[in-house]
Amino acid sequence: MNDESKDEAPMSSRYERVYALVRVIPAGQVATYGQLARLAGCTARVAGYAMAAARPADEVPWQRVINSQGRVSQRREGADGDVRQRRMLEKEGVIFDAYDRIDLAAFTWPGPGWDWLEANGYDPGGM
């Protein structure tokens, strides 16, 4: 349904597995790059790169992905994406403590649970 021959959809397909997972995260909850990486079968670094490459057209709630410290990853100097990410999360009801940290135990996507997904061989590409 799309012509990627000359369309501006470069490597998105390479990150599609990660995007598919992120789209499942409900508003008000978060997941870490590491968790996504394990489920998507890539490294945490790639998961992070995938988020950086995500664009509005991909319809990926990238703001719900944070680092293993439970914090919003800082962007490079001059980029304000991290600030917006925090505001978006707070608007969804996510709480940051005095250390700018999110209580992973309380906000990490528990829904069906990552363990459940892994135990059931969840396949991002076959949903």
Added chain:
DNA sequence: CGCATGACCCAGG
């Protein structure tokens, strides 16, 4: 093809 650069993570000190 080599080199530099990331929205990472983990182990140590």
Added chain:
DNA sequence: GCCTGGGCCATGC
């Protein structure tokens, strides 16, 4: 808790 160093791997020049 903070700072370092090493390992990861995709991208772009």
